[in-house]
Amino acid sequence: MASIKDVASRAGVSTATVSRALNNHPAVAPDTRTRVLEAADTLGYHPNGVARSLRTNRTRTLGLVISDVLNPFFTELARAVEDEARALGYSVIIGNADEQPDLQDHHIRTLVGRRIDGLLVSPADGEAPVLRETARAGRTPMVFVDRSIPGLDVPVVRTDGTGAVRDLVDHLHRIGHRRLAVIGGPAATTTGAERVDAFRHALARYGLPLPDEYIGHGDFQVGSGRRITEGFLDLEQPPQAVFAADNLMALGAMDAIRERGLRVPQDIALAAFDDIPWFLHTAPPLTAIAQPTGDLGRAAVRALVDRIEGRPARSVTLTATLVVRRSCGATERSSR
Amino acid sequence: MASIKDVASRAGVSTATVSRALNNHPAVAPDTRTRVLEAADTLGYHPNGVARSLRTNRTRTLGLVISDVLNPFFTELARAVEDEARALGYSVIIGNADEQPDLQDHHIRTLVGRRIDGLLVSPADGEAPVLRETARAGRTPMVFVDRSIPGLDVPVVRTDGTGAVRDLVDHLHRIGHRRLAVIGGPAATTTGAERVDAFRHALARYGLPLPDEYIGHGDFQVGSGRRITEGFLDLEQPPQAVFAADNLMALGAMDAIRERGLRVPQDIALAAFDDIPWFLHTAPPLTAIAQPTGDLGRAAVRALVDRIEGRPARSVTLTATLVVRRSCGATERSSR
DNA sequence: TTGCCGCCTGCAATCGTTTCCATGCAAGGG
């Protein structure tokens, strides 16, 4: 592959001049510049990013480690991250941790080895020594997105759903539902715990209890949503409404309900955290709490790039909103 | 960040020895090796991948350029690619082309600039000079996945759906459907054209025509599926069954059907190319042609790595299978 | 004519590895 030397000798100048010409350095004569550009063009020269990175100590690459690429929420997040990063001149390497802390650690290790300029992590549940060590060492700028790990001094870009959960409970209560159940996420993920807590508090405002048998502990996957919902339906007094703390578990719940021959919303109401395009196409369309996923990803990238380029990076909290569709029953106004 | 020199001086050896010790070179004395490893450990040394790449001329990184990350088919493909690549010791940089040839070219350019070891592309429709040039130059090993561009000498890993399409038509015919319509993909993508052709030929076996008004030209997105289906339903003689050439367009079709107050499959049958987990959860569950997506991704990676490591890479064609669910009507055997 | 200044350009060091080649040393055979 043609190198800067080839271009230099073809243009009859030194490599230094070629470098300057290609990087728009002001101190290079116009005709020299055109000669260099011509030479580069005819040779089909593309600068070697690896050599450049070695010299400049910057790779213009970000790492993104997420817990489940197949979850539409994270796909959308990844897409937004990539878009914003590209706009700022960065590439993104995505690592899929599959909710396994050791796989997550593996990705972090290789990304740091590749000398990415910064790291975006949505930390998985569990022990993650490499993650902790990387965060503590502080050599690689890092930002958490969606989830966080308490006790680490890392900025977090996340969504606050308490208001939306309150709206959801208002909505359910207005329709007449009193026995409300929740399918939570893994206890150790911050998002998992937060959503259940918000739900409990929202219920308390109406003096409604949240008994233990109405709390399911899921793992953010379809299967757990299904199992837990079956448990709910087997109770002597099944809940009138189920709130799933993520989209996949809501799908599982829907399957379980349908398999019993029950209907949503006539027999049981269903709502989910995380709105995704597919919820428009289910039967019935699902009421959900929508995170501003795109904004979340973009804000995370900006925060990270701020850190990378020496500006202070601040944590960001966006707010989720309730999107009412038809899966909880009739409301006064028809809505789509 | 600690470099190999730091390790060398702390262990009292030369950098050459450190390098050898860390790379398991046989010619290094056991106690020297342990001294080096200790030194590396206490210094928290991680080899600089950039420098290594510069020297070895290998980045152990693959590029994957796909047309739409939000399409579950490609997400699953990307996931399989990443898994297999990791197993073989490679990282993956994903570029999302969003069906735009110039964005695709942009990604290819930056990936080649980063000196990825190989490139996996699912080419978008349209003019792509950088792609063509990269393929022709042959400096970066390349493999097409799912789609291809005729006239370029690049191995292709794809799925053949003709058999499955024939099965689908058999299935529809047996149920009694005679007026069958198809929503095709962009004409210039190979997959788009192939699926329509396969459908036409399968119909011909029953002496059924495929009139022009029963052929829609979509773009693999939800909106076009909806629009085209509305057109079908507006015909004097609407089709009895619609076959969508990808999953998103099938969703759009479903919406359009539902909005007219029609039911699947009682009023109209629906089937899709590309099976995705969500189709289990729609109402009714959708009959679809399933590609072995995971195998496709893994085979593509293996073919690419073969080229990278100097082995001949061959094109691979896998076969798709029909998954009968309930969206085309009752069959003799109940199926789920 | 001389001196100074400013614009361009080139030299050469540097980034952190890998790897070819040479070298020192110990052991073993003639």
Add this chain to the structure above:
DNA sequence: CCCTTGCATGGAAACGATTGCAGGCGGCAA
């Protein structure tokens, strides 16, 4: 005892870019 052999190690040259520093050269003013 000397020579050969082989093993373990070190020196130093790459890889391809960027960049501080110095220097050449032309023009302009004194």
